[in-house]
Amino acid sequence: MTAHPWLPGLLADPLIGDSDESWPVSGSEVKHQNGYLSLRVDTIVDPQGGEHPRSVVQPHGAIGVVAIDEHDRILLVEQYRHPVARRLLEIPAGTLDVPDESTQAAAARELAEEADLVAEDWESILRLLATPGYSTEHWEVFVATGLSAVPADQRTVREAEEADMAQWWLPFGQAVDAVLAGRITDSMTVAAILAVQAQRAR
Incomplete structure (x- = not known):
């Protein structure tokens, strides 16, 4: 290991990455549980x-879909999100709640349910942890191309926040601009758009 010549820290190996580690847990108590998530308090050593108490939220994982049409437009859905009291522009996404x-x-499934679309081609481009400081939630993002519409008589009837969900097609470059300008703020959507942009630039 080589120290940075004038700043604190070490010079990283080009293959550096996350690594597994697990500290002992001297106690754990479930505080809340429902069909979507559980909340527990672990005492780690x-x-x-x-010893230190740490709250852990354990939801289902989730997936997201960067759906891009033949003219390089990305599909964004506009959905009301109660916790932040805003309508957010997001890529189609959903939880891993089917055994x-x-x-x-x-x-x-989520692309069909939220956007009435099917795709011929799929590529996994990104795996990430949502908020690892207090949650186990993990995400995987796919790029979907070769799009076509779900037949009208086979479409999902959307309810609750999804009932009035708008669907917008935006040129991909403009989506990058919207992220960098702070007009798109959903974290999965931001990460997904920038990952596709980075992949294209390599």
């Missing part, structure tokens, strides 16, 4: 033997 369903199958 650090390497020096100190034994693969992430790609879940992505295809």
Whole structure:
């Protein structure tokens, strides 16, 4: 390991990445549980033997879909989100709440349910942890191309916040601009759009 020549820290290996590690847990108590998530408080033990309470939210994982048409337009859905009291522009997304369903199958299901679309071609481009400071939630994002519409008589009847969900097609470059200008703020959508942009620039 080589120290940075004039700043704190070490010079990283080009293949540096996250690594597995698990500190002992001396106690755990479930505080809340429903069909979507559970909340527990773990008491973790650090390497020096100190104990620290940590809240852990454990929801289902989720997937997102960057759906791009033949003219390089990305589909964004506009949906009301109660916790932040805003209507957000997002890529189609949803939770992994069907037992034994693969992430790609879940992505295809959500694309059909939220956007009335099916895709011929799928590529997984991004895996990330949503908020690892307090949650176990993990996300996977796919790019979907070769799009066609779900027949009208087979479309999902959307309810609650999804009932009036608008669908917008935006040129991909303008979507990047909207992210950088702060007009699109949903974290999965931001990460997905910038990941596709980075992939194209390599």
